[in-house]
Amino acid sequence: MARQTAGGNAAFHNFHNDYAHIEDPNERRRLALAEIDKAPFGWYHVRAVVVAGIGFFTDAYDIFAINLVTAMLGVVYWQEAKSKPGTIPTNSDTAIKVATSGGTVLGQVGFGILADIVGRKRMYGLELILIIFATLAQSLSSSSPSISVVGLIIFWRVLMGIGIGGDYPLSSIITSEFATTKWRGAMMGAVFAMQGIGQLAASMIALIVTSGFKESLLTAKSASACDGVCKVAVDKMWRIIIGFGAVPGCIALYYRLTIPETPRYTFDVARDVEKAGEDTKAYIQGKAEGRPDEIRRVTAIADSEGRLEIPKASFGDFVRHYRQWKFGKVLLGTAGSWFFLDVAFYGLGLNNSIILGAIGYSKGNSMYEIFRRNAVGNLILVCAGAIPGYWVTVFTVDTLGRKPIQFMGFTMLTILFVIIGFAYDKLLKHNGALLALYVLAQFFFNFGPNATTFIVPGECFPTRYRSTSHGISAASGKLGAIIAQVVFGPLRQRGAPPGSTDSPWLNHVMEIFALFMLCGLFTTFLIPETKRKTLEELAGEVPGTANYDPGSKSAAYKTGGAGSDPDSGSAEKV
Numbered sequence: 001m002a003r004q005t006a007g008g009n010a011a012f013h014n015f016h017n018d019y020a021h022i023e024d025p026n027e028r029r030r031l032a033l034a035e036i037d038k039a040p041f042g043w044y045h046v047r048a049v050v051v052a053g054i055g056f057f058t059d060a061y062d063i064f065a066i067n068l069v070t071a072m073l074g075v076v077y078w079q080e081a082k083s084k085p086g087t088i089p090t091n092s093d094t095a096i097k098v099a100t101s102g103g104t105v106l107g108q109v110g111f112g113i114l115a116d117i118v119g120r121k122r123m124y125g126l127e128l129i130l131i132i133f134a135t136l137a138q139s140l141s142s143s144s145p146s147i148s149v150v151g152l153i154i155f156w157r158v159l160m161g162i163g164i165g166g167d168y169p170l171s172s173i174i175t176s177e178f179a180t181t182k183w184r185g186a187m188m189g190a191v192f193a194m195q196g197i198g199q200l201a202a203s204m205i206a207l208i209v210t211s212g213f214k215e216s217l218l219t220a221k222s223a224s225a226c227d228g229v230c231k232v233a234v235d236k237m238w239r240i241i242i243g244f245g246a247v248p249g250c251i252a253l254y255y256r257l258t259i260p261e262t263p264r265y266t267f268d269v270a271r272d273v274e275k276a277g278e279d280t281k282a283y284i285q286g287k288a289e290g291r292p293d294e295i296r297r298v299t300a301i302a303d304s305e306g307r308l309e310i311p312k313a314s315f316g317d318f319v320r321h322y323r324q325w326k327f328g329k330v331l332l333g334t335a336g337s338w339f340f341l342d343v344a345f346y347g348l349g350l351n352n353s354i355i356l357g358a359i360g361y362s363k364g365n366s367m368y369e370i371f372r373r374n375a376v377g378n379l380i381l382v383c384a385g386a387i388p389g390y391w392v393t394v395f396t397v398d399t400l401g402r403k404p405i406q407f408m409g410f411t412m413l414t415i416l417f418v419i420i421g422f423a424y425d426k427l428l429k430h431n432g433a434l435l436a437l438y439v440l441a442q443f444f445f446n447f448g449p450n451a452t453t454f455i456v457p458g459e460c461f462p463t464r465y466r467s468t469s470h471g472i473s474a475a476s477g478k479l480g481a482i483i484a485q486v487v488f489g490p491l492r493q494r495g496a497p498p499g500s501t502d503s504p505w506l507n508h509v510m511e512i513f514a515l516f517m518l519c520g521l522f523t524t525f526l527i528p529e530t531k532r533k534t535l536e537e538l539a540g541e542v543p544g545t546a547n548y549d550p551g552s553k554s555a556a557y558k559t560g561g562a563g564s565d566p567d568s569g570s571a572e573k574v
Contacts, residue, residue: 025273026309032263032280037181037534048178049187051259052171053194054252055128059164060198062135062245063100066157067349068206068374070096072238075226075367077149086223092150094489099154101482103161104168105475111166112471116313116464120174120265125256127166132249134160139243165478169470172458176466177262181534185397188455193390196446199382205244207375209237210368217368226367234367260290264535268310268463310541313464321465327540330460331469333526337406338453338477340520344417344513345445346484348438354428354503355381355438385442392443393451401531402452406524409448414517416441421511449520453477459530462539488512 039045073096074088081087107127115123138156143149171191179187210217216233220226226234266276278290311317322328356362361377364370397405420427420437427434453473461469494505528538536542 028273028277029267029310032277033267033534033536036178036263036280039180041180041183045178045180045183045187047255048175048259049190051252051255052175052191054248055167055171055256056191057194057198057201058128058131058245058249058252059167060195061202061248062131062160062164062242064199065202065206065241065245066097066100067352068202068378069238069241071223071374072234072241072371073149073153075223075234076231076238077143079224079227079231084224086226094485096150096153096157098482098485099157100161100164101478101485103158103163104165105161105478105482106158107162107165108168108471108475108478109165110162110471112169112467112469112474115170115173115467116269119261119270120170120177120467121259121261123166124170124174124259125253127163127170128249128253128256130163130166131160132246132253134163135246135249136243139239139246165471165474168454168474169458169467172454172470173466174259174262176458176535177264177463181532183398184459185402185455185531186394188458189390189394189397189451192451192454193387193394196382196387196390199386200379202241203375203379203382205241206237207372207379209240210371210375213237214368217371218366220367221365223367223370230367237371264463269313271312310462310464318465318468321462329526330528331472333523334453334457334460334469334473335476336523337410337449337520337527338457338473339480340516340523341410341445341449341453342477342480343484343488343516344413345450346481347488347509347513348441348445352378352381354506355435381438381442385439386446389443389446389448390451392447396447397451397455398531401529402456403524403527403529405447406449406452406456406527407521409444409450409452410517410521410524412444413441413448414514414521416444417510417514417517421507421509421514424507424510449524456527456530459533459535460528460538462541463535466535 070088070093075086078084078088079086081089111123111127134156138153138160141149141152141156143152172188175188175191176184213233213236216229217226219228220230260279261270261275263276263280266272266279270276274292275290278292281290322331356374356377361373361380364373393405416437420434420441427437457470457473458466488509492503492506492509496504530538534542
């Protein structure tokens with residue numbers, strides 16, 4: 001029998017003593033994970049959400065801010081251009097924005113795989129360091145005789161994108177693996193909802209900076225006339241807006257680097273039963289990590305070798321697991337849904353300039369008015385549709401369920417894109433109607449698949465491949481974003497006169513997006529409902545449940561076994 005330890009008080013329960021007398025590592029794993037699943041919502045859950053959420057705030061800020069900054073880059077670096085002086089060329093604008101998405105794909109897959117191999121804790125924070133460094137480097141970039149500013153910004157945005165990509169699987173699975181089963185969806189949704197706050201912050205910082213340089217900006221009536229003090233002011237503005245993106249990351253960095261390893265990873269991948277138990281206690285007590293007795297730890301590792309029923313992670317096991325249709329279809333469903341979503345989600349941004357024009361925020365009599373209206377217009381669009389959608393999801397995802405919200409979102413978006421596409425010419429004559437449809441689309445993106453495609457991949461895969469699978473799903477989405485920017489961006493201008501900014505094919509692009517939303521509706525059938533189910537049940541490790549995988553050898557326990565419903569009481573050994 002394992003020796004009991006001193007410790008524990010009214011505030012912090014000594015979890016180790018609960019299981020010190022249990023020799024079977026599988027039973028100890030089941031009981032420890034049940035404590036996490038049943039834990040009442042507390043400040044340690046809030047801490048996990050805030051630490052992960054600040055990262056997503058930074059990600060969204062950095063991605064969204066570039067939409068406001070590229071117009072400023074045109075004023076500073078294309079003032080002498082023969083065609084459209086003061087305006088950034090379309091190819092350069094697209095390249096800068098696509099660079100982030102390209103880097104994000106690499107980060108999602110790379111960090112996703114590494115987090116399953118070396119651990120969540122070892123990787124968490126590294127992606128934020130990369131984001132901070134690349135963000136500051138962007139803000140200090142400038143052209144030279146040998147290299148253009150576009151090339152430099154693309155380079156740094158690819159690196160920044162790798163960091164942003166790494167944040168997707170890491171923040172999702174760390175929040176998921178520490179969350180209580182009852183409110184896991186709300187916790188993950190709250191992390192993702194910080195994207196909306198990040199978009200809001202980007203517009204607010206742009207508005208503040210514009211007001212700060214008001215006198216200098218009033219000296220020029222248009223971008224082509226913005227020279228002298230106006231040009232210097234705009235050069236300072238874009239650097240401040242980009243550079244501010246590093247501030248929240250610096251605040252969160254310490255907490256990310258000191259977060260403990262998730263007990264689920266320590267149990268299932270590191271296969272260190274003693275350390276996992278101590279880490280569970282340390283997390284709830286707010287400590288960096290648990291410190292078990294090393295002799296007992298080594299003994300437990302040797303004793304549990306071959307006795308833990310969860311298969312060891314390997315490439316062969318990965319292939320065998322996903323070769324089974326009931327598990328492979330889930331990965332196909334999460335990746336496919338995210339792909340179809342992001343094509344239209346990023347494609348809807350093609351409408352931004354038209355929507356801003358519809359509400360009177362696209363032009364101005366001076367550079368101050370132009371930049372101010374652009375910032376205020378984006379504030380209105382974010383607050384009107386995106387932010388409410390994010391938070392409605394947070395408050396309903398654990399009651400309505402993930403799958404119904406995703407079904408409803410894709411259905412509504414299919415209808416909205418059909419209306420926008422086939423009635424586009426008539427809607428242009430009624431600006432209020434086009435604005436209303438745009439806001440509704442933003443709302444149902446975020447109270448719909450944009451949130452659920454992030455939440456579900458963090459829940460429905462086994463611990464040993466959860467990060468990799470989430471990374472693959474997220475990377476599929478970013479491939480859709482790249483297609484939206486590279487293919488549908490130029491496609492909307494098909495038939496336009498050379499040099500024109502008109503979008504005569506935009507209505508047909510919206511019709512194509514309706515088809516993508518319909519496809520997303522069908523891929524939703526492939527994913528499971530994860531509401532109020534434990535991660536072990538969803539991974540197929542609980543006998544008697546729909547997802548049960550006999551290959552996991554979990555049949556040592558009845559339905560109430562490892563990872564079963566935490567409210568169902570203790571399990572009985574067969």
